Amino acid sequence: MIIAVDGPVAAGKGTLARRIAVHYRLEYLDTGALYRAVGLKLLRDGHDPHDEEAAVNAARHVGEVPLDDPALRDEATGEAASIVAANQGVRAALLQYQRDFAKIKGGAVLDGRDIGTVVCPNADVKLFVTASAEVRARRRFDELVAKGVETTFEAVLEDLHARDTRDMGRGAAPLKKADDAHLLDTSKLDIEAAVTAACMIIDAA
Numbered sequence: 237m238i239i240a241v242d243g244p245v246a247a248g249k250g251t252l253a254r255r256i257a258v259h260y261r262l263e264y265l266d267t268g269a270l271y272r273a274v275g276l277k278l279l280r281d282g283h284d285p286h287d288e289e290a291a292v293n294a295a296r297h298v299g300e301v302p303l304d305d306p307a308l309r310d311e312a313t314g315e316a317a318s319i320v321a322a323n324q325g326v327r328a329a330l331l332q333y334q335r336d337f338a339k340i341k342g343g344a345v346l347d348g349r350d351i352g353t354v355v356c357p358n359a360d361v362k363l364f365v366t367a368s369a370e371v372r373a374r375r376r377f378d379e380l381v382a383k384g385v386e387t388t389f390e391a392v393l394e395d396l397h398a399r400d401t402r403d404m405g406r407g408a409a410p411l412k413k414a415d416d417a418h419l420l421d422t423s424k425l426d427i428e429a430a431v432t433a434a435c436m437i438i439d440a441a
């Protein structure tokens with residue numbers, strides 16, 4: 237069984253996808269971590285994330301960055317990831333990795349932006365997880381404050397709008413709901429309620 241979980245930044249899809257994977261005893265791949273790994277590798281090697289050739293090269297060696305490196309979660313890494321994600325060559329290099337993961341593991345939950353539309357268009361279940369920009373910014377702001385990062389809600393909201401624009405506006409695999417994806421708006425749901433709602437959709441499918 238392949239479950240595709242897509243949605244914008246800070247919609248809660250990562251936590252949700254992990255919980256779904258545990259519930260259905262499936263492997264889990266955070267595909268955003270792959271783009272972050274490419275961004276981080278570039279920053280560490282002293283390259284500009286806009287350098288397309290260096291970015292494609294980094295994507296081909298994405299396995300060199302452990303996907304549990306805490307630096308993957310840094311804001312600077314997220315920013316670099318968002319830039320390389322618009323690079324068609326990077327996306328092509330990461331596509332096979334993602335498809336192989338789903339195939340080799342005999343089923344998986346993949347979360348990202350283009351899983352239901354590009355990576356696994358034949359996924360058994362597709363969820364498009366979203367929430368209002370204000371709710372997403374509030375969640376991200378609380379997360380950052382808990383990590384000790386000094387920022388303001390306004391700055392986080394502005395950054396989130398910029399990421400949304402880039403994710404949805406890019407020519408290469410823009411973020412959009414697949415026609416056959418189930419929309420799950422978590423604006424008014426806590427994580428337990430979101431997991432329950434997702435499992436109902438999956439069980440029905």
Ligand code: DC
Binds near residue numbers: 269318319350351399
């Ligand atoms: O979900 P995230 O913040 O970890 O993702 C990091 C960046 O990678 C974000 O700008 C969107 C991009 N991304 C993508 O383009 N396609 C995916 N399947 C996953 C993430």
